[in-house]
Amino acid sequence: GVQKGDRVSILAHNSVAYVDLLFGLGKLGAILAPLNWRLTSRELIYIVNDCQPKVLIVGPEFASVYNEMKDSIKVEHLISLEGAFTSVKAYETLIDQASAQESKPLDVLGDDPVCILYTSGTTGRPKGAVLPHRQVVWNSINTVMSWGLNENDISPILTPMFHSGGLFVFLVPLFHVGGKLLLGRTFDPDASLKLIVEEKCSVILGVPTLFQVWMNSAQFANADFSHVRFFISGGAPCPPSLIQAWSEKKGVVMRQGYGLTEVGVNCFSMTDEDALRKVGSVGKPIFHSDMRLVDENGHDVPVGSTGELIIKGDHVCVGYWNNEEATKQSLKDGWFHTGDMARMDEEGYFYIVGRFKDMIISGGENVYAAEVESIFREHAAVADAALIGQPDEKWGEVGVMIVACKPGQTTTVDELIQFCQGRLAKYKIPKRVEFVDDLPYSPYGKVIKSELKKQWLVGSG
DSSP: OTTTOEEEEEEEESHHHHHHHHHHHHHHOOOOOOOHHHHHHHHHHHOOOOOOOOOEEEEOOOOOOHHHHHGGGSSEEEEESTTTSSSSSHHHHHHSSSOSSOOOOOOOOOOSEHHHHHHHTTTTSEEEEEEEEEHHHHHHHHHHHHHHHTTTTTEEEEEEESSSSSIIIIIHHHHHHTEEEESSOOOOHHHHHHHHTTTTOOOEEHHHHHHHHHHHHHTTTTTOOTTTTTEEOOOOOOOHHHHHHHOOOOOOEEEOOOOBBBGGOOEEEEEEEHHHTTTTTTEEEOOOOOEEOOOTTBBBBOSSEEEEEEEEEESOOOOOOOOOHHHHEETTTTTEEEEEEEEOTTTOOEEEEEEEEEEEEETTTEEEEHHHHHHHTTTTTEEEEEEEEEEEETTEEEEEEEEEETTTOOOOOOHHHHHHBBOOOGOOOOOOOOEEEEOOTTTTSOOOOHHHHHHHHOOOO
């Protein structure tokens, strides 16, 4: 059987099995290591061999993926979920046959791992963030306190449960306070809007691309959101124009969230009034958390200046699985170095400027991709935009902007460059603009820039 410290993986769409596993394995002191079903079998093989689960549970949609993997991985027990396989034990049968007697509680400590979540790997090999019990508990406490959750709240789980957003943004906190959860198997724009309206959901998590897709849905115009307390956009910076569009068209408040798998998915909070007054801000730090903005030498930067966001608290992970080097790089003296650049205004509100590694140095000036991308997204024809750096003999680096237009909309390079003038300093304006039908996204709505660099900086385009 599964013992303390054993890993159990699941490769399946959202289902109640994730909830069973998270809490059941937690009581045993075992570790849930869910697998990202959007990855290829080759990518999954790397993750499975890294975390070495004792048990692998596979859903019916991914039986063929498992068959591609099976000769390259080693697991003691394969379990079939929802009829994925007929020749192995079924998850449902095992649940039915389980003893109703409460198992003897184990000595599980706060620093003991409860979950391993692999990062999306936008810049390289995925890293397995090790989430301890204390992180899950304190993220829940912080979320309930900061967002004011209560037993009357209802939330749909529409994001994948192999990700920290699906597992921890509202799932554990609403269990904590006795709220109601609705599990969406996969995301469907029309069906999910219908669910939100019919079930009178009160708090809803999404990513910017999801909110944009909802606006294009046939259900959007007549959707009644009067029962919604707030929407939260996370995963990637939400364009201010999108926040304003939702406010103007539907009269709802959309709050910009910020969190990382490694430090808990809810790190800031704000009121409805400030969500509109401070558009673009992620709010003020949550309770029970220390945050600093530091320069490259670890010194605090002045108010209004940009620095790397570092975070300390019981809601921070213990490091990366089988990766001591990455752990040492990220965790220093108890502070987790997020790699995100941010600034704080005079009132204490934080603004995420961009990734430290997602910065272009052009002519000695720092150009943060997120800032330039946000300006491009304000253009009426632009659905999304991603900036990458191209080596340049004169300037060191120059910006290349990859643009995806909205359906039925077009624009030109000259029009976009002219649009930037007066909105951006000259050195921040990209030297090259390319158009694509769609940008490549990670499961949580972040553009996979490594793919763009391969396409546009190595002979293509």
